[in-house]
Amino acid sequence: MIKTENLTKKFNGNLAVDRLSLEVREGEVFGFLGPNGAGKTTTVRILTSLIAPSNGTAVVNGFEIGKNDKKIRQTVGILTETPGMYDNLSAEYNLRIYANLYEVEDVAGQVEKYLRMLGLWERRYDEAGTFSKGMKQKLAIARALLHEPRILFLDEPTAGLDPEAARLVRDFIEELRKEGRTIFLCTHNLDEADRLCDRIGVFKTRLLVMDTPDRLRSQLFGRKVVFHLRNSEQAMADSISQLPCVHDAKIIDNKLLVTLDDPETNNPFIVRKLVEEGADIQFVGELRHSLEDVYMQFVKNA
Amino acid sequence: MNKVETIVRKEWAEVFKNRLVLFTVAFLPLIMTVIPLGILFSMRGDNTLNSVTSSMPEQFTAFCPANLSGGECFQVYMVSQFMVMFMILPLAIPSTISAYSIVGEKTTRSLEPLLATPISTGELLIGKSLAAMIPAVIATYLAFGIYAVGAWILIPNKLLLGALLDLRWLIAIFIVGPLMALMAVSVSIMVSSRVNDPRVAEQLSMVVILPVLAVFFGQLAGLFVINQQLILVSALVLVIFDAFLIYLSVQLFQRETILTRWK
Numbered sequence: 001m002i003k004t005e006n007l008t009k010k011f012n013g014n015l016a017v018d019r020l021s022l023e024v025r026e027g028e029v030f031g032f033l034g035p036n037g038a039g040k041t042t043t044v045r046i047l048t049s050l051i052a053p054s055n056g057t058a059v060v061n062g063f064e065i066g067k068n069d070k071k072i073r074q075t076v077g078i079l080t081e082t083p084g085m086y087d088n089l090s091a092e093y094n095l096r097i098y099a100n101l102y103e104v105e106d107v108a109g110q111v112e113k114y115l116r117m118l119g120l121w122e123r124r125y126d127e128a129g130t131f132s133k134g135m136k137q138k139l140a141i142a143r144a145l146l147h148e149p150r151i152l153f154l155d156e157p158t159a160g161l162d163p164e165a166a167r168l169v170r171d172f173i174e175e176l177r178k179e180g181r182t183i184f185l186c187t188h189n190l191d192e193a194d195r196l197c198d199r200i201g202v203f204k205t206r207l208l209v210m211d212t213p214d215r216l217r218s219q220l221f222g223r224k225v226v227f228h229l230r231n232s233e234q235a236m237a238d239s240i241s242q243l244p245c246v247h248d249a250k251i252i253d254n255k256l257l258v259t260l261d262d263p264e265t266n267n268p269f270i271v272r273k274l275v276e277e278g279a280d281i282q283f284v285g286e287l288r289h290s291l292e293d294v295y296m297q298f299v300k301n302a
Numbered sequence: 303m304n305k306v307e308t309i310v311r312k313e314w315a316e317v318f319k320n321r322l323v324l325f326t327v328a329f330l331p332l333i334m335t336v337i338p339l340g341i342l343f344s345m346r347g348d349n350t351l352n353s354v355t356s357s358m359p360e361q362f363t364a365f366c367p368a369n370l371s372g373g374e375c376f377q378v379y380m381v382s383q384f385m386v387m388f389m390i391l392p393l394a395i396p397s398t399i400s401a402y403s404i405v406g407e408k409t410t411r412s413l414e415p416l417l418a419t420p421i422s423t424g425e426l427l428i429g430k431s432l433a434a435m436i437p438a439v440i441a442t443y444l445a446f447g448i449y450a451v452g453a454w455i456l457i458p459n460k461l462l463l464g465a466l467l468d469l470r471w472l473i474a475i476f477i478v479g480p481l482m483a484l485m486a487v488s489v490s491i492m493v494s495s496r497v498n499d500p501r502v503a504e505q506l507s508m509v510v511i512l513p514v515l516a517v518f519f520g521q522l523a524g525l526f527v528i529n530q531q532l533i534l535v536s537a538l539v540l541v542i543f544d545a546f547l548i549y550l551s552v553q554l555f556q557r558e559t560i561l562t563r564w565k
Contacts, residue, residue, distance in 0.1 A: 011562065048418055051558040074420040084411040086312070088319045100308040101419040143415065 001026045001151055001182040002047060007056035009042055016042045018206040019056065024199075026150075029173070029183040031197030033190065033295055038204045040186045041081060044153045047184070048078050061151055074102065077144035079154045083136040087129030091120055091139050094128050095146060102147035114142035118172065134165025141172065151182045158189055170196065194291040202298045209298050216294045222247060224287040225263050225270070227256040230280035239277055240270055257287065305421050309429025310436070316406075317399050317433070326398040327437050331391055331445035338384040339452040342466075345377050346456065369461055378465045381453075385471050386518045386528065391445060392483035393511050395438035400490035401504035403430045408498060408560075417557050427552060431487045438483045446475045470530040478533060481540035486510045488547035495555045 002024040009017040016039045024030040034040050045051045047060055049069035058065040063072045085094050092111060099107040115121045118138040123131070128139060137157065144152060157173065158166035166189075173196055176183060187193050193200055194213050201210040209216060217223075229236070232254045240258060241249040245266040248259040256274070260266055263286060274281060317323050366375035407413035416426070450467055457463045490507040497503050520526055 045561065050414065050418055050561060070420045070422070073418060078415065078418045080411070080414045080418070082411040084413070084415045086316055086412055087410060088316050089312075093315065097308055097312045098415070098419065101305055101416075101421050103420070140415070 001028075002030075002058070002060050002184065004047070004058040005056055007043070007046060007058050008054050009039070009046060009051070010054045015205055017046070017053070020203075020207055021056075022201055022207060022210060024182060024184060026182055027177075027180045028198045029177050029185060029196050031193035031200035032184060032186045032203055033188075033193055033200055034203035035299060036188075040203060041155055043203070044078070044155050044184070044186060048076055048153055049073050074147070075149055076151045076153060077147065077149035079137075079140055079144045079152070079157055081155045081159070083140035085128040085131075085136055085139055085143075088127060090125050091115065091128055091131070092124040094139065095143055098143045099146045104147050110146050110148075114145055118142050119168075132165075134161050134168070137161060137165065137169060138172075141169065145176075149181070151184065152176065153184045153186075155186045156188065157185070158187070158192060166192075190291040190295055200291070202295055204299055213291050213294070217289050217291075220294055220297055221289045222259045223261070223263050225258045225260060225267060226283075226285050226287050227258065227270070227274060227279070227281055228283040228285075229254050229256055229274075230282055231278070232256060233277075236274060236277045236279055240273060243269065243273065246270070305425045306429045306432065309421070309426060310433045313399070313403055313430060313433030314437075317402055320402060323398050323402060327395050327441055330394055331441045334384070334388050334391060335445045335448045335452070337387075338381045338449060339456065341380050341384065342377060342453060342456045345373065345380070366465070370459075370465065374459065374462045374465075377462065381466050382471075382528065383518065383522060385474070386514065386521060388442070388446065388449075389474060389479065389482060389514050389517075390511055391442040392438045392479040393486045393514060394508070395441055396434035396483045396486045397490050397507035397510060398504060399437065400430060400434035400487050401494050401507045403434065404491060404494035405497065405499065405503045414561060417561065423552060423555055423557065427491060427555060430491065431484070434487045434490070435480065435483045438486075439480050442475060442479045442483075470528065470533050473530065473537065474528075474533050478537050478540065481537060481544055482510075482514075484544045485540060485547060488544065488551045491551045492547070492554050495551070495560060 002022070004023075005021050007017055007020040008015070018039075020043060032040050032043065042051070046053050046065065047058055049060075049065060049072040052066055060072050061075045063075070065072065085091075086097070089097075092115065095111040095115065096107055099110055104110050112121070115124050118141060120135065120138060120142070123135070128136060131139065141154075141157070144154075154173070158169050161169065170192060173183065173185070177196070183196075185193065185197060197213065199210065199212050200216070202208045211219070232251050234251055237249045237251045237256055240246055240256065243260075243266075245262065246258055246260045248257075250257050256279075258270060260270070267284065271281060271284065318327075366378055370378070404413075407416065453463060453466055457466070486507065489510050490503070493506045494503040497506065517528065521528060526532070
């Protein structure tokens with residue numbers, strides 16, 4: 001659905017996007033993570049044909065940037081960093097304007113559908129300026145969806161929202177994913193990216209890494225399993241570390257922390273071995289590094 | 303509804319909620335209408351003015367129709383002065399509207415989602431230009447209509463009435479007016495594409511009024527008198543100038559520059 005090759009953007013000689021090559025598949029939620037000023041918004045603007053790349057190519061929904069810009073704008077939806085609604089106009093009129101500009105056939109029907117879906121129908125005649133930040137954000141999401149785009153670019157969709165509003169927006173993104181839409185999600189919220197994204201790309205002017213959150217975690221930190229023991233002894237750790245699948249095993253308080261390959265296959269062997277060693281196992285769980293740990297590791301080293 | 307019509311309607315729905323714009327569109331024409339009518343009303347039947355013809359610029363008295371008394375000629379002269387001021391309307395109204403229309407989009411951050419739609423730069427600028435031009439032209443026509451009706455009621459002398467509403471002013475109002483409005487809009491779009499503050503945009507856009515003021519004071523000082531020929535030449539010059547300004551405003555409206563430079 002989205003494919004870029006060596007996409008580059010310079011502003012007055014300053015590199016904003018450096019040879020970005022990526023592919024986002026149909027129906028995928030792709031998280032585009034990076035610090036402020038990394039070039040995420042610039043990338044989104046290029047991919048939505050708002051600005052032109054200095055070099056490289058990009059194909060969005062089968063249309064090439066720079067050659068079919070109008071077609072690209074017609075078939076993608078964008079939620080910009082700020083909602084940018086017409087505050088003096090009603091919510092309904094705001095959406096009607098955009099439905100007309102996107103050449104939607106059933107303007108009234110689509111406007112009603114999304115106002116209802118996002119819980120704004122009862123406030124449709126109120127000026128957008130009277131809405132809370134969360135409501136404006138929902139209205140902006142409705143605007144991005146009026147023409148039923150298959151690809152959605154969401155730039156910081158939950159930034160500045162209170163937890164309740166942020167959750168509503170996240171739930172709505174989940175719904176969109178279920179509908180099979182491709183979502184290109186720029187976010188600073190790593191927990192949100194972890195929950196929503198099939199794959200993530202960490203970006204700081206150039207693409208530092210791209211994979212699923214789990215694979216990145218495992219690539220950086222390996223997979224760790226914690227065995228909560230009633231009676232921990234160093235001998236148990238020494239015995240477990242002899243197993244070929246285990247990279248490391250150590251006792252911390254009453255917990256045995258094991259770094260290993262393929263826990264799904266190897267955990268039963270370890271449990272059996274520990275029981276043979278006389279361990280009383282209370283719980284077994286995987287120790288997951290947060291996406292923040294992964295992100296910080298890559299950005300710090302960039 | 304096509305995209306240009308959508309933009310025009312959106313602009314009107316938004317811009318007419320702005321008090322300054324409303325004031326400019328509603329009160330400026332009213333003032334420009336009331337003043338010349340007030341002059342005509344106050345000078346009715348005043349025979350003491352019959353001797354002033356000798357002190358009027360020579361080129362002007364040449365255009366004062368025969369069979370008019372000195373006082374009536376003076377009325378034609380005074381009203382002609384204000385007819386020049388009438389030409390401020392098609393400049394001031396669109397400048398005010400269009401100064402807000404692009405910079406306003408910037409301040410509300412609504413330009414990016416707007417430019418992300420499949421609208422072309424041409425459609426966007428035509429929509430914004432029409433939204434600013436149409437009210438200006440309608441307000442000018444309406445104000446002139448009110449003035450014409452008022453003059454018809456106030457002036458029993460049909461010869462004088464004919465002199466006040468002669469062809470040169472009809473050409474000025476109905477042909478030069480829209481051309482001036484187009485010029486004001488193009489300048490305004492150019493200015494507001496380049497600045498970040500609506501007030502700065504409006505002030506800079508208002509520079510287009512200066513030539514009209516120069517004509518007003520030029521005629522007042524007796525340097526020249528606006529005649530039919532001068533108005534026709536102005537119309538021709540404006541057609542060429544407008545075409546150049548439209549080209550320039552489209553060239554200056556760079557989506558990328560506007561999006562990336564505006565912080």
